Amino acid sequence: MKNPFKFGTIVEDEFFTDRVEELKLVRRVLDGENHLILISPRRFGKSSLIMKAVHEIGRPYLWLNMQRIIDVPDFAAKLLKETLRIYPWEKLKHLMSHFRMVPLVSMNPLTNGMDVSFQPAMSSDVLLEDVMRLLERVSTERRKLIVVFDEFQEVHSIGKGLDKQLRALMQEQKNLNYIIMGSQESMMTEIFERKKSPFYHFGRLMHLQRIPHDDFYKYIKERMAPHSADVDVVVSEILSVTQCHPYYTQQLASQVWELLTYEQQTDNVVETAINQLTREHDLDFERLWVSFNQTDKRILLELVEGKNPMQMRQRASSTQYSALKRMMQMGYVIRNEQYEVEDPFFKYWIRKNVL
Ligand SMILES: Nc1ncnc2c1ncn2[C@@H]1O[C@H](COP(=O)(O)OP(=O)(O)OP(=O)(O)O)[C@@H](O)[C@H]1O
Ligand SMILES: [Mg+2]
Structure with a gap:
């Protein structure tokens, strides 16, 4: 299949x-x-x-x-x-x-x-x-x-x-x-x-924006449906992790589909898929993390914790501003409605290994 x-x-x-x-x-x-x-x-x-x-x-x-x-x-x-x-x-x-x-x-x-x-x-x-x-x-x-x-x-x-x-x-x-x-x-x-x-x-x-939630929902559900009893829960979870980012959504959905299809796993399937993907990139994430300086790390941690960017802005020093700008230029941070860590799996990795 x-x-x-x-x-x-x-x-x-x-x-x-x-x-x-x-x-x-x-x-x-x-x-x-x-x-x-x-x-x-x-x-x-x-x-x-x-x-x-x-x-x-x-x-x-x-x-x-x-x-x-x-x-x-x-x-x-x-x-x-x-x-x-x-x-x-x-x-x-x-x-x-x-x-x-x-x-x-x-x-x-x-x-x-x-x-x-x-x-x-x-x-x-x-x-x-x-x-x-x-x-x-x-x-x-x-x-x-x-x-x-x-x-x-x-x-x-x-x-x-x-x-x-x-x-x-x-x-x-x-x-x-x-x-x-x-x-x-x-x-x-x-x-x-x-x-x-x-x-x-x-x-x-x-x-170009992300793919709208309802369209992506339908797209994933159609492809996942025969394999999952809780398909609505699974699809919602996927989209809440990836925030409808086209690439990461397809990547996570693909991993979930494999678990459902080949391993007949039904419990915590999205969580397992995220763990697998994060583990696959463990070494890259580790290397990436150590390449950041202290200011970068602090900003990333705040973003992972979901801190309000307005709060950051009020007390942002020029060093913090330029760190944020640099990380955006390099693509590690993106700005949607607010600043975010670009890669949801890296975000997950930080939460698990650093926080
Ligand atoms: N319209 C779409 N429907 C479903 N998935 C999509 C769509 N567009 C993009 N994707 C997903 O996002 C991935 C990246 O798409 P694409 O390479 O077109 O993006 P890009 O913005 O050109 O990327 P890059 O910045 O690397 O040049 C695709 O491999 C696919 O998984
Ligand atoms: Mg391209």
């Missing part, structure tokens, strides 16, 4: 739930001339949402994960490689006539795709300009190209001034939609909402 829950990769088809309104909004933006900026904490379902949207829309799309890019020439080469993957060579050959630098394109028999490289001496500005112009040339009004930049907050580490250069090039393009995603909220907000940033007000800004 196949586990009906999936976590860790992009989810599609029967593993994908809800996001009805979000999909409508994405579609509306892509039907027009605008661009979309999608921000959320890690593993909230950005990539899954956008993958579903672009598949449904059925237009050609390029997808680049900025985390996997080393520098600007690599960025230009990967963009070109993706372009070669979706458009026929016959079409591209002519459109590349404006290139000031002939790229080396070769067939890779292992991947069955094309490999692209540029001669190292070439200025990276020129490479990027040529490739970005090509994107506009291949795109047609009837089948507008969609360009997805995932983990866009990496733009600063790829090349100094790359954000400025990209923005200038994008501004000139027509008949293209960009979707820009990122998970380090403070950095993404800085890129798109700071007045001085080249990407200030670049497109429609969308903050």
